Structure formats: structure tokens, C-alpha cells
Amino acid sequence: MKQRYDELINILNRLSYEYYTLDKPSVSDQEYDRYMQELLKIEEERPELIRDDSPSMRVGGTVLDEFQKVTHEIPMLSLGNVFNEDELIKFDDRIKKEVNNPKYVCELKIDGLSVSLIYEKGKLVRAATRGNGVVGEDITNNVKTIKSIPLSLKEKIDIEVRGEIYMSKKIFNKLNEERALNHLDLFQNPRNAAAGSIRQLDSSIVAKRKLDAFLYHLPEASKYGIYSHYDALKFMKKLGFVVNKNIKKVENIKEVIEYIDYWTEKREELEYDIDGIVIKLDDLNMQQKLGFTAKYPKWATAYKFPAKEVLTKLKDIIFTVGRTGQVTPNAVLEPVKVCGSTIKRATLHNEDNIVNKGFMIGDIVSIRKAGDVIPEVVAPIIERRDGTEKEFKMIENCPICGTKLIRKEEEADYFCPNQECEARKIEGLIHYVSREAMNIDGLGERIIEDFYNMGYIKKIPDIYKLDQKKEELMELEGFGSKSINNLLDSINNSKNNSLERLLFALGIRQVGSKTAKILAKRFGNLNNLMNADYDELNQIHDIGSIIAQSIVDYFKDSENIDVINELIRIGVNTDYLGKVDVEIQKENITGKTFVLTGTLENYTRDNLKKILEDMGANVSGSVSKKTNVVIAGESPGSKYDKAVDLGIEIWDEERLLNELNN
Secondary structure (H helix, E strand, O other): OHHHHHHHHHHHHHHHHHHHHOOOOOOOHHHHHHHHHHHHHHHHHOHHHOOOOOHHHHHOOOEOOOOOEEEOOOOOOOOOEEOOHHHHHHHHHHHHOOOOOOOEEEEEEEOOEEEEEEEEOOEEEEEEEOOOOOEEEEOHHHHOOOOOOOOEOOOOOOEEEEEEEEOOHHHHHHHHHHHHHOOOOOOOOHHHHHHHHHOOOEHHHHHHHOOEEEEEEOOOHHHHOOOEHHHHHHHHHHHOOOOOOOOEEEOOHHHHHHHHHHHHHHHHHOOOOEEEEEEEEOEHHHHHHHOEOOOOEOOEEEEEOOOOOEEEEEEEEEEEEOOOOEEEEEEEEEEEEEOOEEEEEEEOOOHHHHHHHOOOEOOEEEEEEEOOOEEEEEEEOHHHOOOOOEOOOOOOEOOOOOOEOEOOOOOOOEEOOOOOOHHHHHHHHHHHHOOOOOOOOOOOHHHHHHHHHHOOOOOHHHHHHHHHHHHHHHOOOOOOHHHHHHHHHHHHHHOOOOHHHHHHHOOOOOOOHHHHHHHHHHHOEHHHHHOOOHHHHHOOOOOHHHHHHHHHHHHHOHHHHHHHHHHHHHOOOOEOOOOOOOOOOOOOOOOOEEEEEOEOOOOOHHHHHHHHHHOOOEEEOOOOOOOOEEEEOEOOOHHHHHHHHHOOEEEOHHHHHHHHHO
């Protein structure tokens, strides 16, 4: 019986490969079902024979209490976006500065949710969501129900692949028909349906939703002797993964644009939703050379389809107050569906935007989703006005505390200057616990607001004192022993975060997550940063005068210092836990702009660039009047000639070594 059982698994896995990967089924559905029924009968009679890669695992049945967190060894970064031909050409121009005659791979941007799959010796051992890019959730049991994802590969290798889980239009429509008959809320669109399905704790529910997947990325292709993204896709298909058949390798940006134009017209004919086109540099070595920004790979981008616009009524304009005191006008709209989502509110950004576009309360306005994601109020439809519309007038006082608003000459936004403003405090607390900041699970916006109004959390350090209120919290509706313990564990764990998270969480004006990382690496601990003066900060590449002044002002405020000192007493970590850049203030390097040209004997260009930037220099790709020094190796080319013409200082490699070793 075991021999027949193993034979059936091999037959069913081969048939699935033919059906999903090759799109060439060799048997009818009835024949497949017959093999499956035979397999299930053996498993019922001999449960000790059941294998992890048995197709019977597809039916689900595992019920979890919660999803476990998993850390991605290689972060799952999102892509930067472009929205028109000019931006595509600029993307191509940036690539051409480093790559001669770049070749690209064009892919349909599947509108689903990202997944990481890990196989050991050819067997699926873990599937995880993208999460925040660094930490996701383990969804292995649910992914095993997706028939287009192989449980075992054609080769017994260790490998990680990444792709997109989605729901087809046909399955989506059928699911909503069933929900309507059962008087359940309908899913807004296939993406929401797929995301809601994959996060079901009961895997048997996921199995019934009939999700699908396309695989599109091999993070460590060089391990398998692959140095082309297109070859990596072919390799994944050979292993048994479903790779989208509409992927195309192109020779230049002109062919990229032709591919985009074709699918802009044909997208509605697909059996699944797409929201754009992904363009990736094909050469993996050059991908590695180009590297990443804080959020995106530099070697890829996503072209987002032009947003679909719909009309609705602008019923009112209301104002919200953010954590920095910024007051933002927001449109209250008659609910309208845009790209599958119901839109009721949208930001109007600031007074200038409203005045320049001529919005009036009561207008019929056009709405779209910028990048198919963020609701945007585009323009008023002036010809639809009937005389009942009201002029917009910017408020003069904070809508929460009544303090008179201020607007600096160089800024478009109004601010509430009252540090004690309730709205500012609540938004600051929400920001502190958010995923990109201290990442405290269980303290969402509503709970923060409730805890603030109940008096449990009035300032940041109070978050770490909630353990003293445990008995009181357990009496609140919706808070049981388990949820409170999980919350307190998450709060306690946040004390161990690296410095960059704390810096971002504190809400220092102008300091985003990327700037926080730069500062943390630069200074190593919070005390060093607090003691830095304006000139020292202003010399750091990517900081500049505005951010430098904002940091200095923040640490001058005695209330901010009191909060920091209390956090230190509580035990919140204030050290950078990564590799600290050695701070070397060099008179002839720090704060200066360098251009590299020619071939150097002792350094690669990337290596030298990092060394100089770690010393506080700025390394530019072109020579201009702002350039301080050109470092010239062998065969320096036109940059050397331009430096001579402009009278810019030129170093050879010997001078460079002397400066670095001094």
C-alpha cells in the first residue's frame, strides 16, 4: 500500500505541475479526482503513511489561535512608482548612468498580496506575508491550500522564492454571490478578498476560497549560478512554480513603453486584476551594484496605470490635527466606489491646494486613487454648480484646543503651536506605537484614543506603566487575560528596539525613518546625538540645515528631555544595535563633495564611495561648481577635463591614501 501511496502522490504532483505550471493538462478533471479519491482512501485507512507534501494537505483543516511572527532574512522591500512616460525615461536615464545598454524584464503587477516561500530539500517548510518588509506572519498552513503553489519541487534544493497571492475575477464574483445569498457583507475587490482569506485562522476556509499565486522573484539567484532575472524566472518555472506567461524581456525603454501601452488596453481581458507594470533591470550583478534606497530597490520600478476617475459630492471640509500640530483640511464625500473601494473621506492637503483648484463646499468633484491606492480629490466640476455651493474659508483656530493657528512664510501648512493640544498628544502616541516606529501590537488608533480619554496613557512613558493597570484593563470590554498579556509583552519587547526606531517614534519634526537610521548609525547612541550641535548635524550628508535645526530645537525643549530621561529610567534602549559607522571628522573630507573618475588600484568605486560617505562626505556622479574634489584614477575621462576647466582640486590615488591614512 505504501508503494501505491507514494506513486499516487507523484502522479498527482505531476498532474498539478502540468495543469498549473505548464498550462497543459494531460488528463481530465474526472481522472484527477479519481486519483485523489484513491489517495484519500489510503490516508483514511493508513494515517501513519500521510506525508507533508501530500495533495490532501490542500483541503486545510488546521485552526490557529493566532499567526506567529517571522523575520525575513532578506527584507521584502516595496517598489517605487512612476506614473507617466517622462518618469519612465528618467528611471531609464538613472540606470544608464551605471549600466551600458540596459535590458529590462517587464511583468504584470498582480493586484494581490506578497508572499515569501521557503523550501528545504525541495519541501515547503514556511510561507510568510510581507508584513512591514522585515517582520511578517507565518501563513504556511493557509498557503498549503493553494493548488498553484507546489508542496514539493522538481529538485531537492533549499530555496526561497517570492511572489503574489491573488484571487481570480471569476472566483471573486462567485464568492460575492454566495455572500449575498447569506446576507454577508460583500468584498470590495479581489485583492481585499485575497488578503482577508489568507489571514483566516481556519485553513479550511482558505481552501474554499480557491486562491492562486504567481512567483516572480528569486532573492539569492547567484547561489544557483543565475545572473539574469529572466533566467531566474525560467529556473523557477522549471522547479514547478507558476510564473506569469505574459512576462517579457525587452531591449530598451522604448520596448518597455510599448509593453505598457499594450497591457493598458488589454488589462480588462485578463482573468485577474493588475494595477500596473513592473520593470526590472535584467542583469543581477548590476542590480546588486545599483543597490537600494531606504525603501526601494534602485534597479526596479512600478508603472501605475492612470487612475480611474469618478464623480461625487463634496459635502463638507473638516480639519484634523496631526502629531506635529499640522492642521489638515479633509473632504467629506458622498460615499462612492473607486477602483473597488468605497471612498468617504480624502485629504485636501492644505489651504493653497483648495484655493488654487477652486473647491467649494457642495461641489460635484472628480475622485481618483493616486497609484490606485490613495484617494485623491482631483478637481471641481464647475459646470455642475447650481448656486448652492459655499466658499471655503480656512479656520483661524485649532479645531481641538482653540489655540490660534500659525503659518510660516516658507510653508504651506498651518500648525497648532499648543504642545498641550489633546489631538497632538493622541496623534503623537499613535505614531510612537506604529509599525514603522516602536511596533507595539495591540495599541491601535482606537485603543490609544480610548486609553488617553480614560487617563491610562497621557504621555509616552505611560505606555510602559500599563502593567500597573493590568487588573483595571481586564475589566474593560474586549480585553481578556490573553490579549492584555500579549499587549504587555509587546510593550516590554519594544524596549529592546534599536535607536533608529526610537528616534522616529519620538516624532522629531522632519525626522522620518530614513533620517532616523542615518542619525542612529552616525552617532551610535542617543546621548551622542543629543550633544551634537547644529554645525555637526548640518555637515551630514542627507541631513541639511532644516532637519539639523529641527533636531537641535527638539533637544532644547525641557519637556522632551524629561520624556527621554523617563524612558531611559524605564529601560528603553537608546543604542543603535546595528554596525555603527566609525565617525572620522576629516578636515579635507567631511562635508565636502567628491566626484570619482577613472580606475583606482586599491578601491572599487562603490567601496570608496561608502568610505567617503561614512566620513561625512557627499559623493556625486557629475562635476559642477559645487564639487570640491575630483579623485582621478587611470583613464579618468571627461570628468577630469571638466574639473581642470573649473579649477577644481584633483587628487590622485597617492593623495587619497595619504588623506585616508592620516
